[in-house]
Amino acid sequence: xxxxxxxxxxxxxxxxxxxxxxxxxxxxxxxxxxxxxxxxxxxxxxxxxxxxxxxxxxxxxxxxxxxxxxxxxxxxxxxxxxxxxxxxxxxxxxxxxxxxxxxxxxxxxxxxxxxxxxxxxxxxxxxxxxxxxxxxxxxxxxxxxxxxxxxxxxxxxxxxxxxxxxxxxxxxxxxxxxxxxxxxxxxxxxxxxxxxxxxxxxxxxxxxxxxxxxxxxxxxxxxxxxxxxxxxxxxxxxxxxxxxxxxxxxxxxxxxxxxxxxxxxxxxxxxxxxxxxxxxxxxxxxxxxxxxxxxxxxxxxxxxxxxxxxxxxxxxxxxxxxxxxxxxxxxxxxxxxxxxxxxxxxxxxxxxxxxxxxxxxxxxxxxxxxxxxxxxxxxxxxxxxxxxxxxxxxxxxxxxxxxxxxxxxxxxxxxxxxxxxxxxxxxxxxxxxxxxxxxxxxxxxxxxxxxxxxxxxxxxxxxxxxxxxxxxxxxxxxxxxxxxxxxxxxxxxxxxxxxxxxxxxxxxxxxxxxxxxxxxxxxxxxxx
Numbered sequence: 449x450x451x452x453x454x455x456x457x458x459x460x461x462x463x464x465x466x467x468x469x470x471x472x473x474x475x476x477x478x479x480x481x482x483x484x485x486x487x488x489x490x491x492x493x494x495x496x497x498x499x500x501x502x503x504x505x506x507x508x509x510x511x512x513x514x515x516x517x518x519x520x521x522x523x524x525x526x527x528x529x530x531x532x533x534x535x536x537x538x539x540x541x542x543x544x545x546x547x548x549x550x551x552x553x554x555x556x557x558x559x560x561x562x563x564x565x566x567x568x569x570x571x572x573x574x575x576x577x578x579x580x581x582x583x584x585x586x587x588x589x590x591x592x593x594x595x596x597x598x599x600x601x602x603x604x605x606x607x608x609x610x611x612x613x614x615x616x617x618x619x620x621x622x623x624x625x626x627x628x629x630x631x632x633x634x635x636x637x638x639x640x641x642x643x644x645x646x647x648x649x650x651x652x653x654x655x656x657x658x659x660x661x662x663x664x665x666x667x668x669x670x671x672x673x674x675x676x677x678x679x680x681x682x683x684x685x686x687x688x689x690x691x692x693x694x695x696x697x698x699x700x701x702x703x704x705x706x707x708x709x710x711x712x713x714x715x716x717x718x719x720x721x722x723x724x725x726x727x728x729x730x731x732x733x734x735x736x737x738x739x740x741x742x743x744x745x746x747x748x749x750x751x752x753x754x755x756x757x758x759x760x761x762x763x764x765x766x767x768x769x770x771x772x773x774x775x776x777x778x779x780x781x782x783x784x785x786x787x788x789x790x791x792x793x794x795x796x797x798x799x800x801x802x803x804x805x806x807x808x809x810x811x812x813x814x815x816x817x818x819x820x821x822x823x824x825x826x827x828x829x830x831x832x833x834x835x836x837x838x839x840x841x842x843x844x845x846x847x848x849x850x851x852x853x854x855x856x857x858x859x860x861x862x863x864x865x866x867x868x869x870x871x872x873x874x875x876x877x878x879x880x881x882x883x884x885x886x887x888x889x890x891x892x893x894x895x896x897x898x899x900x901x902x903x904x905x906x907x908x909x910x911x912x913x914x915x916x917x918x919x920x921x922x923x924x925x926x927x928x929x930x931x932x933x934x935x936x937x938x939x940x941x942x943x944x945x946x947x948x949x950x951x952x953x954x955x956x957x958x959x960x961x962x963x964x965x966x967x968x969x970x971x972x973x974x975x976x
Contacts, residue, residue, distance in 0.1 A: 478918035493548040497633035500529035510536040542566040550582035551637035557647020563594025586624035590616040599808035644668030644906040652845035659852035664925040681806030691748030698786040702773040714902040718769035725749035765874035770867035778908030787869040848882040865903030897953040912936035
């Protein structure tokens with residue numbers, strides 16, 4: 449798709465999505481390319497066979513239907529039956545059933561420690577986008593309310609740990625599909641999952657544990673090794689405490705780094721960049737000053753890039769190069785800022801998000817008993833990771849055996865921004881390579897990974913972060929067309945400024961030698 453076409457599609461689609469702050473963990477550009485899909489998503493539609501109020505009668509066993517409402521058509525969103533309910537003990541869910549259904553089911557994931565309400569941004573926009581295409585939709589809060597139990601504090605109740613880890617998504621999917629089947633008197637033909645961050649972890653949990661829940665799964669930036677991600681959060685916080693970093697520091701780092709490895713403004717594979725902060729950055733003579741870094745700052749950067757070590761050996765990968773630069777915010781802010789802003793460097797002397805998540809996890813989830821007063825400064829990187837076996841087995845989504853998902857015809861599309869400062873992109877590559885080894889050379893027939901140069905966490909950054917993974921997935925599941933590339937764009941304001949193809953790992957987009965570097969037609973996917 450040429451850049452001009454992308455501009456028309458994306459500007460209209462983003463207006464329809466009503467993208468506003470604060471943003472949740474989701475790419476949010478699903479269905480922007482739906483008009484170009486050969487399947488059109490809505491060739492055959494079915495009508496409800498019972499009235500919306502009758503859905504109340506579906507209360508049974510552990511499932512309670514709390515409310516049903518007929519929502520009138522507005523802003524391109526069709527009339528639909530909105531159902532809210534609960535699954536014992538405290539899993540709340542929402543199902544939306546359009547007046548003309550395409551027999552597809554779409555469920556989107558959560559962010560962070562979950563607990564969102566159905567209308568929290570961007571959930572309402574995502575719901576609207578799916579309903580416009582004729583999908584029945586569902587979401588869940590995973591068993592708790594984040595306004596009452598923030599971060600990991602909900603895990604004082606052990607049942608809520610299991611609900612958050614895997615139970616809520618699975619039971620909501622089963623319940624929602626059952627409601628749709630009763631409402632239309634037709635079963636769901638195809639089921640899809642779409643999630644990023646925690647939603648990406650939920651995606652992989654579904655493929656690994658509940659192979660029958662979804663026919664197609666989009667797993668964006670999955671925090672698949674949740675436990676060691678929090679260990680890395682503590683590691684990085686200690687590095688910054690010993691060598692305080694500022695946004696001015698990151699601008700200096702970005703200027704030097706991108707001059708070395710990103711001449712066109714994007715680093716397409718940070719592993720090939722020979723950057724060393726202790727060698728390549730100008731050093732301050734004595735106290736900290738402008739245009740230089742102190743020895744302690746250089747060591748802190750080296751520690752963050754190098755990753756967690758135990759007993760002198762690498763344990764968990766570090767932060768890849770590329771997120772230092774100022775780019776579009778992934779959290780809905782209008783101003784451009786370093787990818788390290790908030791995630792690794794707290795604002796106004798406050799905690800970084802990595803540290804806040806890690807601290808709450810260690811206090812409430814990590815060990816055998818919650819301890820809200822636990823001092824994370826006492827965490828022992830040599831010994832304490834071995835104390836978290838129980839929560840690893842419950843929460844992590846690291847099992848590479850996808851044979852059950854594969855055997856039932858499932859398709860898995862995973863993506864990760866190379867400039868993600870919230871989570872390590874190396875997790876995705878490590879998992880994909882282990883899946884290849886476990887599932888054999890035919891793995892690419894059902895599982896593909898797309899690395900996104902320059903993209904921050906789920907979206908934003910300096911790369912092409914607007915891409916429609918969901919339409920590509922649907923064409924793969926229903927049409928048998930595996931994605932050899934996914935068109936992607938960078939949008940600034942209301943203008944498309946760059947298009948590039950995203951390529952299935954390990955392939956990368958390579959310049960053909962002529963044409964604009966801002967036009968996707970000048971690039972082709974090639975082996976590295």
